[in-house]
Amino acid sequence: MNSVATTYTESLDHAPSVNRKTHTAKMPGLTKSEDRLIARLRHGDEGAFDELVNQHHGSLIRVALGYVADRDVAEEVVQDTWMTVIEKLDSFEGRSSLRTWIFGILIHKAKDRGVREKRHTTFSTLESYDDDNEEAVDPARFQQSGEWAGHWAFPPQPWDDRTPEKLLASKQATDCMQEAISNLPSTLRDVLIMRDVEGIESTEICELLKITETNLYVRLHRARERVRQAVETYLEGGQ
Amino acid sequence: MKDHPSQWIVSGLTCRSITELTSDYLDERLPIVRKVRVTLHLATCADCRAYVEQIALVQDAMAYLPKLLPSPINRLRLSQHFARCQTPLQ
Numbered sequence: 001m002n003s004v005a006t007t008y009t010e011s012l013d014h015a016p017s018v019n020r021k022t023h024t025a026k027m028p029g030l031t032k033s034e035d036r037l038i039a040r041l042r043h044g045d046e047g048a049f050d051e052l053v054n055q056h057h058g059s060l061i062r063v064a065l066g067y068v069a070d071r072d073v074a075e076e077v078v079q080d081t082w083m084t085v086i087e088k089l090d091s092f093e094g095r096s097s098l099r100t101w102i103f104g105i106l107i108h109k110a111k112d113r114g115v116r117e118k119r120h121t122t123f124s125t126l127e128s129y130d131d132d133n134e135e136a137v138d139p140a141r142f143q144q145s146g147e148w149a150g151h152w153a154f155p156p157q158p159w160d161d162r163t164p165e166k167l168l169a170s171k172q173a174t175d176c177m178q179e180a181i182s183n184l185p186s187t188l189r190d191v192l193i194m195r196d197v198e199g200i201e202s203t204e205i206c207e208l209l210k211i212t213e214t215n216l217y218v219r220l221h222r223a224r225e226r227v228r229q230a231v232e233t234y235l236e237g238g239q
Numbered sequence: 240m241k242d243h244p245s246q247w248i249v250s251g252l253t254c255r256s257i258t259e260l261t262s263d264y265l266d267e268r269l270p271i272v273r274k275v276r277v278t279l280h281l282a283t284c285a286d287c288r289a290y291v292e293q294i295a296l297v298q299d300a301m302a303y304l305p306k307l308l309p310s311p312i313n314r315l316r317l318s319q320h321f322a323r324c325q326t327p328l329q
Contacts, residue, residue, distance in 0.1 A: 221262035
């Protein structure tokens, strides 16, 4: 809380000059809905800002948790991110989507904070991820030799009549998925949240994270598989 | 086609290969020939169909994660800062 208050105070001390850009043309990186949202924001529409926060806050927290030690610190980093978004809104030129811009600010701040905190010791999040090695599914689940080498030895059991809504209707299943996501190294978590939760275009994620599209999809699949494994374990455990 | 290991040879892909290709398949990133081979394999392999369905379900479930929102005090601070910085255009 204190650091949030400090951040807020710092923001007051460095209040940006009001430099109102006239928003006339659609910015190239924006969707139509983002273009309208930007216009509303620049007209001081607080409801628009509330919408923006409601839409992205959860994903920002989840990504931040990949870089910092705990939820409280993640909340501080995200709060600081929103403050910067407010202050820099006039200078946003729309070369990328609005949410990509916001996530870029967040990742920069989260990395800085993670380094400064030096308390980010969770093995899973410090785990360096090698894109080239390690298959998504444990090779032991496949037949290793013989006529059917490479085919399932221990196949997945069908999740009968499962929809996302039904799956997440169970608190245990939801907790299981959230825990699996929180245990992902940041290299996998970032792409999962940005691609599957936020729907950010792969080209923008690649630019943001400085990775190739091949890397992106390797990481994305690894992340999805780890979450799938967690759900599989939960369902087979009958919890 | 029946689900039978003897049919897998038609696609030329093992189940192990299919698991590595699943996200690319679901996200429409495979070249057409490979996509056809994956489809052929899935047509004859219930286990891989289950796997692909589960990955798709995980992908879709991401959108249904519980919303996380700022605390009331943080939201108030944001609103105040926004009001201060975003003077409506005249």
